Amino acid sequence: MFDNLSDKLDKALHILKGHGQITEINVAETLKEVRRALVDADVNYKIAKDFTARVKEKAIGENVLKSLKPGQLMVKLVKDELTELMGGDAAGINLSDSPSIILMSGLQGSGKTTFSGKLANYLKNKKTKKPLLVACDVYRPAAIDQLHVVGEQINVEVFSDRGNNDPVAIAKAGVAHAKANGNNVVIIDTAGRLAVDEAMMTEIENIHKAISPSETLFVVDSMTGQDAVNTAKAFNDVLNFDGVILTKLDGDTRGGAAISIKSVVNKPIKFIGTGEKMEAIDVFYPSRMADRILGMGDVVSLVERAQEQFDEEEARKLQKKIAKNQFGFDDFLKQIQQIKKMGNMKDLVGMIPGAGKMMKNMDIDDDAFKHIEAIIHSMTPAERAKPQIINASRKKRIGKGSGTSIQQVNQLLKQFDQMSKMMKMMQGGGGKRMMQMMGK
Numbered sequence: 437m438f439d440n441l442s443d444k445l446d447k448a449l450h451i452l453k454g455h456g457q458i459t460e461i462n463v464a465e466t467l468k469e470v471r472r473a474l475v476d477a478d479v480n481y482k483i484a485k486d487f488t489a490r491v492k493e494k495a496i497g498e499n500v501l502k503s504l505k506p507g508q509l510m511v512k513l514v515k516d517e518l519t520e521l522m523g524g525d526a527a528g529i530n531l532s533d534s535p536s537i538i539l540m541s542g543l544q545g546s547g548k549t550t551f552s553g554k555l556a557n558y559l560k561n562k563k564t565k566k567p568l569l570v571a572c573d574v575y576r577p578a579a580i581d582q583l584h585v586v587g588e589q590i591n592v593e594v595f596s597d598r599g600n601n602d603p604v605a606i607a608k609a610g611v612a613h614a615k616a617n618g619n620n621v622v623i624i625d626t627a628g629r630l631a632v633d634e635a636m637m638t639e640i641e642n643i644h645k646a647i648s649p650s651e652t653l654f655v656v657d658s659m660t661g662q663d664a665v666n667t668a669k670a671f672n673d674v675l676n677f678d679g680v681i682l683t684k685l686d687g688d689t690r691g692g693a694a695i696s697i698k699s700v701v702n703k704p705i706k707f708i709g710t711g712e713k714m715e716a717i718d719v720f721y722p723s724r725m726a727d728r729i730l731g732m733g734d735v736v737s738l739v740e741r742a743q744e745q746f747d748e749e750e751a752r753k754l755q756k757k758i759a760k761n762q763f764g765f766d767d768f769l770k771q772i773q774q775i776k777k778m779g780n781m782k783d784l785v786g787m788i789p790g791a792g793k794m795m796k797n798m799d800i801d802d803d804a805f806k807h808i809e810a811i812i813h814s815m816t817p818a819e820r821a822k823p824q825i826i827n828a829s830r831k832k833r834i835g836k837g838s839g840t841s842i843q844q845v846n847q848l849l850k851q852f853d854q855m856s857k858m859m860k861m862m863q864g865g866g867g868k869r870m871m872q873m874m875g876k
C-alpha cells in the first residue's frame with residue numbers, strides 16, 4: 437500500500453536526519469521533497485502546497501530548529517498533518533435507524549457490489565445486525581447474479597426483482613421486505629456507469645429521495661487517482677453523501693485519492709477495501725493510515741484483524757489438544773486458513789513497523805503457504821493425526837503427491853515438531869520456564 441509515497445517521504449525526511457546541523461535551508465528542502473512526494477502520489481498540487489505550508493508554520497511555531505530532536509519532531513508534524521488531511525478521527529456509519537438504510541453509489545467497476553457484500557458480512561459478524569442486500573442494478577442482469585453469489589457466500593439474504601426495471605420501486609420494495617422480515621440493516625447496491633452521466637445521477641438521486649437513507653456511501657476505486665476526486669465531487673454535488681469507501685487499496689495505488697478526497701468533498705473516508713475477499717474490509721483510521729504511509733506500521737489493526745478471526749471455542753479445543761499431545765496437521769491446516777483470512781500477506785507484513793520497508797522487495801504473496809498446504813493435503817488422515825508414523829517411504833510418497841522435495845517435507849515435519857514442543861511448553865505453566873530459558 438502506497439509503497440512509492442512511503443519511500444519518497446522516508447527519503448525526504450532523511451534529509452533532516454542526515455544533516456549534522458539543521459538549518460532553515462534543510463527544513464525548506466525537506467518540505468519541498470515532501471511536497472514533491474505528495475504530488476507524485478497524485479495529490480492535487482494545491483492540497484500538497486497547503487499541506488507543506490501548514491507543516492512549515494507549525495515547525496516555526498514549535499521552534500523545530502532549536503528542539504533536541506528536530507528530525508523526529510518534523511516526522512511528527514508531517515504525521516499529524518497527514519492524519520488531519522485524511523480526516524482526523526475515524527468516522528462510523530449511522531446504524532441507529534431500524535432498519536438502517538445504506539445506499540451505495542459510485543461508478544461501474546468501483547467495487548460497489550463487492551463492498552456491499554463486505555459491509556453486510558462485517559455487520560452480520562457483529563451479531564446484533566441482520567442485513568438484507570438489495571439489487572437495484574436493472575441494466576445488467578449479471579450484476580443481480582453477482583450480488584446473489586456474494587449473498588450466498590456470506591449467508592446474507594438478497595432481495596431482487598428481475599422483471600422490474602424501475603430501481604426506485606425495487607429499492608422501496610426491498611426496504612418493505614426488510615421491515616416485514618426483521619432485517620435491521622438494508623444495503624442497497626445501485627447501478628453505475630463507466631463515467632458520470634446525467635441519467636445515472638438522476639436515477640440515484642431519485643432512489644435517494646424515495647428511501648431517505650440513513651447513510652449514503654460513495655464507493656471509489658483508489659487506483660483512479662485524481663479522477664477519483666473529480667468523481668467524488670460530482671456525486672457529492674447531487675447526493676451530499678455521508679462518507680467515502682476507498683476500494684482496491686491493496687493494489688499498487690499511489691495513494692493520492694486517500695489523501696486528497698477528504699479535503700475536496702469534506703466527507704470522511706469510512707471504510708477501505710483491501711482485496712477481493714469478503715473479509716478484506718477495514719474501518720478507515722486516518723492516524724493509522726498516516727503511520728503506515730510513514731513506514732511506522734499499524735500494529736493495532738494487525739491485532740484487531742487477528743481478533744476478528746479468533747474463535748474462542750476453537751481456541752479452547754486447540755488448547756485441550758495441545759495439552760493431550762494431540763495437535764496434528766489438520767489443526768495446523770486450520771491455523772493456516774485462519775491466518776489467510778486475515779488478509780493478503782503483503783498487506784499483513786506492511787502492518788509490522790519497519791517490516792514493510794525491509795521486506796517490500798521480497799516476493800510475499802498469498803501463495804506463501806502453498807507448499808505447506810500441498811504437503812499436508814498429501815498426507816493420510818492417520819499421518820496428519822500422528823506425524824511420528826511418517827517414515828522414509830511415506831515421506832517419499834508425500835513429496836511426490838504434493839510436488840515437493842523430500843527436503844521440503846522433512847523441513848515441514850521438523851518445524852511442526854519444534855512448534856508442537858514449544859506449544860506444549862507454553863501450555864504446562866511452561867510460559868515461565870520458557871522465559872527463564874530465554875534469560876528473562
Ligand code: GDP
Nearest residue numbers: 544545546547548549550683684709710711712
Ligand atoms: P461494481 O461495478 O461497482 O459493483 O464493482 P464490483 O464490486 O463488481 O468490483 C469490480 C472489480 O473490482 C471486481 O473484479 C472485484 O473483485 C474487484 N474489487 C472490488 N473491491 C476490491 C478491492 O478492495 N481490492 C481488489 N483487489 N479488488 C477489488
